[in-house]
Amino acid sequence: GEDVEQSLFLSVREGDSSVINCTYTDSSSTYLYWYKQEPGAGLQLLTYIFSNMDMKQDQRLTVLLNKKDKHLSLRIADTQTGDSAIYFCAESYQAGTALIFGKGTTLSVSS
Amino acid sequence: DVKVTQSSRYLVKRTGEKVFLECVQDMDHENMFWYRQDPGLGLRLIYFSYDVKMKEKGDIPEGYSVSREKKERFSLILESASTNQTSMYLCASSVPHGAGFNSNQPQHFGDGTRLSIL
Numbered sequence A: 001g002e003d004v005e006q007s008l009f010l011s012v013r014e015g016d017s018s019v020i021n022c023t024y025t026d027s028s029s030t031y032l033y034w035y036k037q038e039p040g041a042g043l044q045l046l047t048y049i050f051s052n053m054d055m056k057q058d059q060r061l062t063v064l065l066n067k068k069d070k071h072l073s074l075r076i077a078d079t080q081t082g083d084s085a086i087y088f089c090a091e092s093y094q095a096g097t098a099l100i101f102g103k104g105t106t107l108s109v110s111s
Numbered sequence B: 001d002v003k004v005t006q007s008s009r010y011l012v013k014r015t016g017e018k019v020f021l022e023c024v025q026d027m028d029h030e031n032m033f034w035y036r037q038d039p040g041l042g043l044r045l046i047y048f049s050y051d052v053k054m055k056e057k058g059d060i061p062e063g064y065s066v067s068r069e070k071k072e073r074f075s076l077i078l079e080s081a082s083t084n085q086t087s088m089y090l091c092a093s094s095v096p097h098g099a100g101f102n103s104n105q106p107q108h109f110g111d112g113t114r115l116s117i118l
Helices: none
Strands: A004-006 A010-015 A018-024 A033-038 A041-050 A056-058 A061-066 A071-076 A083-090 A105-111 B003-006 B010-012 B019-021 B023-025 B031-038 B043-051 B064-071 B073-078 B085-093 B113-117
Touching: A004 A083, A004 B003, A010 A018, A010 A083, A018 A083, A033 A061, A041 A056, A041 A061, A041 A071, A061 B031, B003 B031, B003 B085, B010 B019, B010 B073, B019 B113, B023 B031, B023 B085, B031 B064, B043 B064, B043 B073
Parallel strands: A010 A105, B010 B113
Antiparallel strands: A004 A018, A018 A071, A033 A041, A033 A083, A056 A061, A061 A071, A083 A105, B003 B023, B019 B073, B023 B073, B031 B043, B031 B085, B064 B073, B085 B113
């Protein structure tokens, strides 16, 4: 069945770049998402990428997709303490359908 | 802005009680979803609905049921609450497939209900 894998923890220093990695197993996935969850809150969509794209950049965020290896990454440039949160990778076949989530990567940013 | 509202942020109930978690969205979305979130397990899909009075089981439906009497409201019901249902419950909504990919907002989430079963 479908599976999405992420490392559980990442610790960086303020000002450094963070790279959160994700692998997925379903080659028919069409949409891949990154969500952010701050403590005590719901999920906030950060960015997304279609499977026919290799890269997407949005301000400090860069998403890279290696479809051959089924590998997705999220790079946060100039990481700030406010970026400390749990980051979820998710995939779906079609926009608007149920998502399959990874277990989440807890990003800790120290000053 | 889309708003998904879950009726309670925190809820404490007793074993065996029937528990209702309510979710309302204000964007006329056809699709609605219930997930539970547990440490180390991520989000798991409980039930979803693509239309009024329609429901489909997700990955972990056992011990739960849902109700979708109106388009804007999707209720999750714990028929007889048990301690292993202590969790964070998240509701989400979205436009249906084929309605055009609404960029940046494929699924909107509520703030979650942290449910404790004693």
